[in-house]
Amino acid sequence: xxxxxxxxxxxxxxxxxxxxxxxxxxxxxxxxxxxxxxxxxxxxxxxxxxxxxxxxxxxxxxxxxxxxxxxxxxxxxxxxxxxxxxxxxxxxxxxxxxxxxxxxxxxxxxxxxxxxxxxxxxxxxxx
Numbered sequence: 001x002x003x004x005x006x007x008x009x010x011x012x013x014x015x016x017x018x019x020x021x022x023x024x025x026x027x028x029x030x031x032x033x034x035x036x037x038x039x040x041x042x043x044x045x046x047x048x049x050x051x052x053x054x055x056x057x058x059x060x061x062x063x064x065x066x067x068x069x070x071x072x073x074x075x076x077x078x079x080x081x082x083x084x085x086x087x088x089x090x091x092x093x094x095x096x097x098x099x100x101x102x103x104x105x106x107x108x109x110x111x112x113x114x115x116x117x118x119x120x121x122x123x124x125x126x127x
Contacts, residue, residue: 009036
């Protein structure tokens with residue numbers, strides 16, 4: 001299988017709150033990247049409309065810094081929800097960037113991923 005991922009995913013586990021117009025669920029972050037997040041599927045969650053937008057929030061370990069983002073469901077299976085981050089506030093984006101920076105290993109890799117994210121956002125803005 002060809003790897004299509006453009007952004008490094010880092011393992012990160014934290015309790016999270018997932019909300020949309022249909023409800024609110026307690027979930028668990030399993031890994032994340034600059035563009036997406038993997039959640040353990042909450043027990044009470046059921047398949048939603050593919051176009052549904054979700055609000056996701058979670059706190060960083062051992063502090064009260066909360067990351068807040070708007071996401072869209074990309075894929076789900078019996079155990080996981082894969083979400084695409086389509087909007088994140090500036091403060092949360094800075095904390096997410098720092099979290100990824102501390103875990104990817106090299107500044108070069110981080111800067112390359114940030115350039116890809118910027119290029120992708122510019123392309124979407126032009127569409």
